Amino acid sequence: MQVARCFRFALIALGIGSVFPALAGEAQSKTFGWIEEAIIEPEAITVKAKLDTGAKTSSMDAKELETFKKDGEDWVRFMVELKDANTGEVSNSPVERRVVRRIKVRGAGGQESRPVVMMKICIGNEVYDEQFSLKNRGKMNYPVLIGRRTLEHLGAVDVSQTFTTKPKCKL
Template sequence: MGRDKVRLLALLAGLMMIPTAFSATQSPTKVFGWVEEGWLLPEKVSVKIKLDTGALTSSMDAKDLERFEKDGKKWVRFNVEVKDGETGEVVTIPFERPVERNVKVRGAGGADHRPVVKLQMCIGDSVYNEEFSLRNRGKMLYPVLIGRRTLEHLGAVDVSRTFTTEPRCAGSE
């Protein structure tokens, strides 16, 4: 058999394996748009969420960030500004959470040290307990960015769609 025939047979054998390999992986049951609405729990604050495949860790726009100690542990106090869906007015919601860890984030403006906290978030009909780095990001259209560490629990992202689901988690009505 000639060299070209061997290459062709190898190529065909490889192509025949692609559907098998693809179907062997579990495809996500949920598909979200690149922007969704969610609730921060237990406060049940409605926020616009950008599903950001370019970010590893999720982050949140946090105003008036203040570190403090409580019961010998490091905590952070911060405000989240969101637009009220009914009135259109900006509302400030206060939060306090223990600091899970600190991250060093490098960007065009240099290095930045940010606290990371755990927050519960309702997206669709599921509650996710995820880590968020906190930073005052100015007037952001999307106060919450969901990174890949969280996306792997959610499902697939269809970049051509937005607001595919409404938050409706049991027990948070």
């Protein structure tokens, strides 16, 4: 929120806010919490997403990850495990995507290669076609991490807020 106000103030101070009032207000209207509800399309899978400024590429929890060839290209098949916020019931949804690239991820456990796929994800009232690395992340609280490559399209993140907007996208 503070960043959005500073951005708006800077636009007005430069005189841009008076010439482009919609641009000055746009930064203020696109502020998200550090955790948001999102929908993976076209499967219509609702997930909790953590907006993670420490990650460059977005990431998704992928259970039973298997690679296969389709029309001579590398593809992956995996399950997205969901826990209903109201009932606590767990369900699995199957997903298949073409692998667009592989990335090397370094962590405390060493280095590993992960497949990256394109996913459509609805956050707020926009659908974003973004890259997601896939990894079985165990029983993580947030099955989806939204990295900086996606965050640059979203807007500001207010770390004191969660679930600020419901996803409402039209496909």
